[in-house]
Amino acid sequence: MVSGQELQVQExxxxxxxxxxxAPARMFLPTTDIYETDQALTVVMEMPGVDKGKVEINVExxxxxxxxxxxxxxxxxxxxxxxxxxxxxxxxxxxxSNSIDQGKIRADMKDGVLTLTLPKSEEAKPRKITVx
Amino acid sequence: xxxMDPFDALFRLQRALDTRLASDWLSSATAGIxxxxxxNLLQQGHDFVAVVELPGVRSDALxxxxxxxxxxxxxTKSFDYEDKASLHRRxxxxxxxxxxxxxxxxxxxxxxxxxxxxxxxVLFIPRAESDKPRTIKIA
Numbered sequence: 585m586v587s588g589q590e591l592q593v594q595e596x597x598x599x600x601x602x603x604x605x606x607a608p609a610r611m612f613l614p615t616t617d618i619y620e621t622d623q624a625l626t627v628v629m630e631m632p633g634v635d636k637g638k639v640e641i642n643v644e645x646x647x648x649x650x651x652x653x654x655x656x657x658x659x660x661x662x663x664x665x666x667x668x669x670x671x672x673x674x675x676x677x678x679x680x681s682n683s684i685d686q687g688k689i690r691a692d693m694k695d696g697v698l699t700l701t702l703p704k705s706e707e708a709k710p711r712k713i714t715v716x
Numbered sequence: 717x718x719x720m721d722p723f724d725a726l727f728r729l730q731r732a733l734d735t736r737l738a739s740d741w742l743s744s745a746t747a748g749i750x751x752x753x754x755x756n757l758l759q760q761g762h763d764f765v766a767v768v769e770l771p772g773v774r775s776d777a778l779x780x781x782x783x784x785x786x787x788x789x790x791x792t793k794s795f796d797y798e799d800k801a802s803l804h805r806r807x808x809x810x811x812x813x814x815x816x817x818x819x820x821x822x823x824x825x826x827x828x829x830x831x832x833x834x835x836x837x838v839l840f841i842p843r844a845e846s847d848k849p850r851t852i853k854i855a
Contacts, residue, residue: 591752591793591811609726615771617808619801626801630771630808632835658838659729662758662765664736669754669769672730696771696835697795 593668599675614652614674614698622710625682627700631674636693641700643686649677650698682708742817752813753789753837762848764821764841771835772808778832780839782825787839790814822847 599611614629627648631639634652642649652674659671683705690701733756742757756767768789770778778791792812797803822844829840 589809589811591809591813593752593754594807594809607727608724610730615807616805617797617803618805619797619803621798621801626797628795628797628808630835632769632771635834655834656726656729658765658767658836659758662760664733664756665759665764666739666741666755666757667733667736668738668751668756670730670733670737671756672726693834695774696769 596669610670610672611675612672613676614650616676618678620682622704624704625680625684625702627678627698627702629674629676629698629700630696631698632696633671634674634693634696634698636691639691639693639698641689641691643680643684643689643702646680646683647677648680648684648700648702649675650700651675652698684708741820752815755789755815755817762843764819764823764843766837766839766841768837768839769835770832770837773835775832778837780828780830780837782823782828782841784822784825784844785820786816786818787841788814788816789837 594615597613599613601611614631616630617628619626619628627650629650629652631652631654633654633656635655638653638655640649640651654671654673656671680702684702685705688703690703692699692701753768753770758765758767766787770791770793772795773791773793777793779789781788781790790813794810795808819841824842824844827842831838831840
């Protein structure tokens with residue numbers, strides 16, 4: 585990707601829930617890129633502060649749901665004096681248009697970025713049709 | 717007796733962070749180019765802690781400089797996707813950043829401690845001895 589441009593602050597988007605949740609804490613939407621190849625769908629999500637052990641990935645009825653829990657212990661016993669952003673757990677869902685081979689989903693977490701590779705199931709892969 | 721709910725703890729923290737959102741503590745003392753990355757500053761006794769979100773920035777592409785009352789954060793965020801991929805959703809942004817903030821206190825630049833983990837940079841910023849308040853005994 586191009587890296588010549590100067591970075592701007594991206595406003596964190598809050599998750600708008602369909603149902604009310606029992607916990608009062610706000611949640612945020614991870615900034616996400618999604619791309620597709622013949623073999624797989626790849627979802628890249630920015631979830632700063634989330635340890636790889638605190639990520640939950642679920643594919644059910646064609647809906648991918650990713651949740652990430654942040655570690656906010658570094659804020660304990662500290663008094664905020666000046667803040668520019670808020671923090672919270674992450675959650676986001678996507679409707680999957682292709683059928684996914686659920687047993688082969690790969691997840692990799694690095695520097696607060698989750699990369700999910702969702703391999704397409706055999707019937708969802710493109711086929712070349714020869715016109716006779 | 718109901719135990720302490722961790723979600724309540726997070727909710728209280730979110731409210732505490734909100735109350736200091738863009739407070740005038742730093743006034744207009746942020747210079748350099750642009751306001752990226754966003755910074756949270758917290759106090760621990762006489763000392764300070766800065767928490768900075770930098771998801772996707774590799775630690776070797778990140779540089780931190782400190783002077784007696786300023787901090788400079790610069791670096792580059794870059795990522796590559798496969799050439800043949802078709803992009804369905806593109807929200808992430810790559811690029812470079814260079815931000816300097818001037819703190820309204822004197823710090824001890826030699827004793828700053830930086831930790832980078834899970835896309836979060838945490839700087840432990842000790843206040844300079846000369847800047848700490850002294851109790852004056854009234855004779």
